[in-house]
Amino acid sequence: MKAIQTGPIRTGWHWLDYNFNPKTPGFVTVGGPTVMALAAGDAVMPGFAAEQLKRLESFGGIEKNHGHYQQIVAWYCEVLVVAHLAAYPWPAPVAFEMEPTAGGAKVNPEVVVNFAGVGALGVEVKAPDLRPHLEHRASNPWQLNARTGVSPASLDGAVTLPRDNPVKDFLVSADSKFAGFRATDPDFRSVLVIVWDDFVNEPLTALTSPASGLFTPNSFHRVDGGPVEYPNVDAVLLIRHQHQVVEGLAGRPLADDRAHLLDYGLPGSFPPHALVTNPAGRRLPTEFLSALHAVPVEVLSAAAEYNPGEIVMWTSTADHPAD
Numbered sequence: 001m002k003a004i005q006t007g008p009i010r011t012g013w014h015w016l017d018y019n020f021n022p023k024t025p026g027f028v029t030v031g032g033p034t035v036m037a038l039a040a041g042d043a044v045m046p047g048f049a050a051e052q053l054k055r056l057e058s059f060g061g062i063e064k065n066h067g068h069y070q071q072i073v074a075w076y077c078e079v080l081v082v083a084h085l086a087a088y089p090w091p092a093p094v095a096f097e098m099e100p101t102a103g104g105a106k107v108n109p110e111v112v113v114n115f116a117g118v119g120a121l122g123v124e125v126k127a128p129d130l131r132p133h134l135e136h137r138a139s140n141p142w143q144l145n146a147r148t149g150v151s152p153a154s155l156d157g158a159v160t161l162p163r164d165n166p167v168k169d170f171l172v173s174a175d176s177k178f179a180g181f182r183a184t185d186p187d188f189r190s191v192l193v194i195v196w197d198d199f200v201n202e203p204l205t206a207l208t209s210p211a212s213g214l215f216t217p218n219s220f221h222r223v224d225g226g227p228v229e230y231p232n233v234d235a236v237l238l239i240r241h242q243h244q245v246v247e248g249l250a251g252r253p254l255a256d257d258r259a260h261l262l263d264y265g266l267p268g269s270f271p272p273h274a275l276v277t278n279p280a281g282r283r284l285p286t287e288f289l290s291a292l293h294a295v296p297v298e299v300l301s302a303a304a305e306y307n308p309g310e311i312v313m314w315t316s317t318a319d320h321p322a323d
Contacts, residue, residue, distance in 0.1 A: 103180025
């Protein structure tokens with residue numbers, strides 16, 4: 001904590017100056033939980049707290065730089081997942097590796113968890129920049145979540161286009177990061193965690209839409225005429241939490257009974273963390289699914305937000321639109 005108070009977050013211009021000032025309410029809602037999360041990670045991966053704090057401090061120095069703000073949001077999304085796994089009461093001994101590499105690769109996932117008697121799980125966490133998309137979603141009467149035969153020009157009004165390219169890029173990146181581990185250990189398992197906002201239907205459609213989903217034969221990502229399969233990514237976990245980070249940093253109340261912006265949620269709590277299995281991947285052991293609080297998306301199909309929806313017509317364009 002002393003390192004934070006004497007470092008760039010408190011001594012220069014930084015978005016989190018208020019949140020890490022012990023004299024402000026922001027410290028209770030943001031600073032304290034952040035320190036606890038870093039400590040949880042450091043307990044299983046010595047050096048984690050110092051490395052992550054160094055990264056967080058680097059997102060400053062330029063007043064009100066919105067690129068830095070988005071990096072802070074992504075940082076919190078990553079720490080959300082890693083700190084949860086670090087603090088999770090594993091039923092058997094586990095060993096954590098922080099940003100490991102394998103097979104001579106220069107890229108690496110966030111963490112690899114080695115579970116005695118079960119195997120190793122690689123975890124990569126991504127959070128897209130949704131800022132322009134939020135503006136379009138809130139104002140345009142039409143939204144396309146998949147690449148269908150419907151032309152945007154044929155719709156009456158402005159159209160929000162699919163946000164599927166980041167999902168594709170995340171899969172490509174994760175596949176390359178996990179490749180060396182899979183080559184070294186054929187039983188290695190992997191999960192790409194994508195932290196979105198409450199509109200989880202968007203990344204789900206990007207993955208599973210029959211028209212263009214990345215995990216389907218009609219994937220829009222193709223090489224030599226065939227769909228790219230990302231064989232080193234076994235599953236994608238979709239977490240509805242970016243908006244919680246934004247609200248938490250602003251000192252506003254959080255939704256869904258989350259206590260603070262780094263509250264991962266309890267098993268069975270709402271909203272569920274939806275697991276989308278890659279048909280070209282391998283099944284994750286139950287022990288890893290339990291640790292991630294992962295719920296197969298097939299189990300959630302009764303809820304509209306957990307079904308691929310290719311076209312949305314908003315009946316309201318207020319700040320909180322409804323379809």
